[in-house]
Amino acid sequence: xxxxxxxxxxxxxxxxRIADDYSKNNIYRCFKKFFYEYCxxxxxxxxxxxxxxxxxxxIELLDDSFVDAFxxxxxxxxxxxxxxxxxxxxxFYTFYKRALWKNIERLNKYNAGLFSGDPEIQFNxxxxxxxxxxxxxxxxxxxxxxxxxxxxxxxQKLGERCQNLIRWRKIEKLSIEEIAQKSGIKVNxxxxxxxxxxxxxxxxxxxxx
Numbered sequence: 615x616x617x618x619x620x621x622x623x624x625x626x627x628x629x630x631r632i633a634d635d636y637s638k639n640n641i642y643r644c645f646k647k648f649f650y651e652y653c654x655x656x657x658x659x660x661x662x663x664x665x666x667x668x669x670x671x672x673i674e675l676l677d678d679s680f681v682d683a684f685x686x687x688x689x690x691x692x693x694x695x696x697x698x699x700x701x702x703x704x705x706f707y708t709f710y711k712r713a714l715w716k717n718i719e720r721l722n723k724y725n726a727g728l729f730s731g732d733p734e735i736q737f738n739x740x741x742x743x744x745x746x747x748x749x750x751x752x753x754x755x756x757x758x759x760x761x762x763x764x765x766x767x768x769x770q771k772l773g774e775r776c777q778n779l780i781r782w783r784k785i786e787k788l789s790i791e792e793i794a795q796k797s798g799i800k801v802n803x804x805x806x807x808x809x810x811x812x813x814x815x816x817x818x819x820x821x822x823x
Contacts, residue, residue: 617644621703623696630691635810638688642809645684649703653680653710674789679717681809683710685816768818776811783808 620626620641633641654676687709698705769777775797782788782796793808794801 617647620644621648621701623698623702626702627691627696630688635813638813639806639810641688642684642806645706646680646805649706649710650680652703653683653707656707657711657714674787675717676714677790677805678783679710679714681805681812682713682717684809685812686713688813689816764819764822767822768815771818772811772814776814779804779808779811780815 620629629637629641657676657679683706687706690709696702696705769780772780778797779793782793788796790804791801793799794804797804799807
């Protein structure tokens, strides 16, 4: 497989559908090589500058969004193929922009937070929660508990290395450089390893009864 081949939709679909773990990592590296700079530059102009949004952890936010976009794009193409008339790069950016907005919303919610010291924010959060029907709240609670239980089972099936990488990046929010120092993995390999571990976690979740 050569990276330029992935810019041809039919060839890209074939590679994705027959890929083993090693090939998946190669595909990710190719996507990062071809599309990362494009996504970063375009999102900076169309989102950060346009809406005057300048988060302190901008690089981490962009990196996480790229990984999330790749996982979503990969799973979509693997299941449904590529019927989009746009170029692969343009189609991928759609997934990237969606992932970035989702992460921005999550970051804003975290910053404003359910735990904010602002009484108005606390009141709004409580009011929103109070308007939900009791039965709906119970169903949501059960659904969350089931999702958490599935995640825990799938997470425990991972090796210690993958557990640490996911925990450091997604929970502790460490930078790529910090993870490289803690794990002993080369900086330029860390993102690929995190993607590989996330993919394994998703496979574990899909494989649960």
